[in-house]
Amino acid sequence: MSRLMPLLTLGVAALFLASLLIGPAPVGVLDSLSALILDDGTPMTLVMREIRLPRALLAVIVGASLGMAGAAMQGYLRNPLAEPGLIGVSASAALGAVIALQTGLAAAFTLALPLTALGTALLGVLLLLTLAGPRGASLTLILAGIAISALAGALLSLVLNLSPNPFATSEIVFWMMGSLADRSMTHVWLALPLSVLGWLMLATLGRGLDALTLGEDAAQALGIRLTRLRLTLVIATASVVGAATAVAGAIGFVGLVVPHILRPLVGARPSRLLFASALGGAVLVLAADIAVRLILPDRDLKLGVVMALIGAPLFLHLIYKTRKEFA
Amino acid sequence: MANRIAPRISGSVRLCKALLLAAALIGAAAEAQEAPRRVVSINLCTDQLAMMLAAPGQLHSVSFVALDRRASSMADAAQDYVINHGRAEEIYLMQPDLVLAGRYTARASVEALENLGIPVATFDIVTSMAGVRRAVLEMGEALGRQAAARDMVADFDSRLAALQAEVTRRPRAALYHANGFTSGRASLAHEILTAAGFENIAITAGYETGGKLPLEILALAAPEAIITGQPYPGTSRAERIMDHPVIEALRRGAQGAAVTDADWVCGTPHVLRAIEGLAPLRRALEATR
Numbered sequence: 001m002s003r004l005m006p007l008l009t010l011g012v013a014a015l016f017l018a019s020l021l022i023g024p025a026p027v028g029v030l031d032s033l034s035a036l037i038l039d040d041g042t043p044m045t046l047v048m049r050e051i052r053l054p055r056a057l058l059a060v061i062v063g064a065s066l067g068m069a070g071a072a073m074q075g076y077l078r079n080p081l082a083e084p085g086l087i088g089v090s091a092s093a094a095l096g097a098v099i100a101l102q103t104g105l106a107a108a109f110t111l112a113l114p115l116t117a118l119g120t121a122l123l124g125v126l127l128l129l130t131l132a133g134p135r136g137a138s139l140t141l142i143l144a145g146i147a148i149s150a151l152a153g154a155l156l157s158l159v160l161n162l163s164p165n166p167f168a169t170s171e172i173v174f175w176m177m178g179s180l181a182d183r184s185m186t187h188v189w190l191a192l193p194l195s196v197l198g199w200l201m202l203a204t205l206g207r208g209l210d211a212l213t214l215g216e217d218a219a220q221a222l223g224i225r226l227t228r229l230r231l232t233l234v235i236a237t238a239s240v241v242g243a244a245t246a247v248a249g250a251i252g253f254v255g256l257v258v259p260h261i262l263r264p265l266v267g268a269r270p271s272r273l274l275f276a277s278a279l280g281g282a283v284l285v286l287a288a289d290i291a292v293r294l295i296l297p298d299r300d301l302k303l304g305v306v307m308a309l310i311g312a313p314l315f316l317h318l319i320y321k322t323r324k325e326f327a
Numbered sequence: 328m329a330n331r332i333a334p335r336i337s338g339s340v341r342l343c344k345a346l347l348l349a350a351a352l353i354g355a356a357a358e359a360q361e362a363p364r365r366v367v368s369i370n371l372c373t374d375q376l377a378m379m380l381a382a383p384g385q386l387h388s389v390s391f392v393a394l395d396r397r398a399s400s401m402a403d404a405a406q407d408y409v410i411n412h413g414r415a416e417e418i419y420l421m422q423p424d425l426v427l428a429g430r431y432t433a434r435a436s437v438e439a440l441e442n443l444g445i446p447v448a449t450f451d452i453v454t455s456m457a458g459v460r461r462a463v464l465e466m467g468e469a470l471g472r473q474a475a476a477r478d479m480v481a482d483f484d485s486r487l488a489a490l491q492a493e494v495t496r497r498p499r500a501a502l503y504h505a506n507g508f509t510s511g512r513a514s515l516a517h518e519i520l521t522a523a524g525f526e527n528i529a530i531t532a533g534y535e536t537g538g539k540l541p542l543e544i545l546a547l548a549a550p551e552a553i554i555t556g557q558p559y560p561g562t563s564r565a566e567r568i569m570d571h572p573v574i575e576a577l578r579r580g581a582q583g584a585a586v587t588d589a590d591w592v593c594g595t596p597h598v599l600r601a602i603e604g605l606a607p608l609r610r611a612l613e614a615t616r
Contacts, residue, residue, distance in 0.1 A: 025543040043546045050572045051542055101562045165561035167505050174564055182507065182542055184572045298539055 008279035015286035019056035054185045059289045060282040062248045065240035067281020070255020075209035075270035084241045085252025088148030092124025093117040093245035094175040095152045098159050114194045118242035125234045177304030178249030187247040198239030206271030251303050253311025362471025363425035369413040370429035372593035375401050376466040400589045400597040415439035453594020454513050483596045494524035498612035501528045501550035505565040511537030523605035546573050552583035583608040
């Protein structure tokens, strides 16, 4: 554990640098970095500051948000299958983002896009917790998630199909799969405020989640106010997932894979897992986004595709392990 | 094939005229009998060619896309015709004796019409100036309006030659459309740009066949003019890329910017208007260096 956090931090820093240096324009390492730091008036500064920097920053923001949200939900529900993408929170957030964009609300005031995504994500989380109950048994959790995902996905497709813009329909893929291609600093500023707010709220949950591992009664005996914990969790998750999804689409499996890999390394303590998962999520999304650019540079391969290739086998493995509960 | 015929016609005009006269005389009798009398077009580009060439009363219906000002150069003219949506049932009930379709128009509808015994003339997508001439002549053939088509081609040739004569320097321009797509060789947009006297940076940047031009490559190529597509209402991520800070910076840095419109869509003589539309931009850029 003592060495895990510095290692993860180092991983984030290294991948962040790699992300800045990889792109279709063939430019040397030193040239790229000097163009990033010094505005030398060449187009390369534009490339570094407006194309590669926002992409790398968003990978960190989105990864940290999804990793942390996954760890928090799994800690609260005490179920390793709880993940924003699988249980429909990401899809709900994407629905809000699409509504904000297509109604023109997003153009009306600056933070309308992430706030609307937050609103629908909130509805998604509340619906899920109502359906799945406080203990979050796997079967009800997954079934509720499927229902919410399907509904949000269908409504999202409907909104895009009704758009007067002929390109909108083909963007269902972006909203369902997520991508960081061709984002700008505008998107970073859109996502950052709500993400930071959500991170701070999630960070306060550590003690409560640790106590919950002993059971609800024990947690209450330790002075944890469960309703307040639940409320903070709901709002914080909706904030981070809403902000991330509004700018990058619904990227699945990050919140599933990262806590699963890191849990044994932190001694299965939810409070430590929260922070480790934030860094781990950033590492995973940065790496996946680099992979997307290296594998099919011309095709805008969606991040969600890479994440599903990594995450789905693990998901199957988890279902296999928990199948006794289903029986 | 027609590519090889084209230069010969413009090359030896006299011989050609004699041949055409002979052909017209021979064909005249057959033409009068064979010309279809109730024509329905179900493709935007055949709509426009047919509206330009059809005899009065010959063209019965055009597709609904022909009314869309963003895509159709002849939206006003299209209002005089019955509008169809390209569905086999609706076309069949119009009882046409010829249906005009594009190569990629809803194949199922076209096959259904052919099975019902309605003749369908299929037109290829036009990707060059030679292709425009070919399409006009083909449409003339299909409608039994060969003479009108030949006149139109002659007029097209002389106007195109006049537009190309004045180019002195070829400014470097970028075509940048929704989703970051650019047009390379074998595309109408590239031909229009080249005919208007610009050099397409997609070719020099190594995107010969067009496709997605990464924003980074575009920024480093620093084009003198940037030509983007016309935005549709509603929003899409595909079109938002044209408002990316990098594009904004390029627009500020570049001396010129232009927007493509309906005249860029179809290979009809209206592409001349698109070429003419770019001329002031090129003249301004020529003057700067």
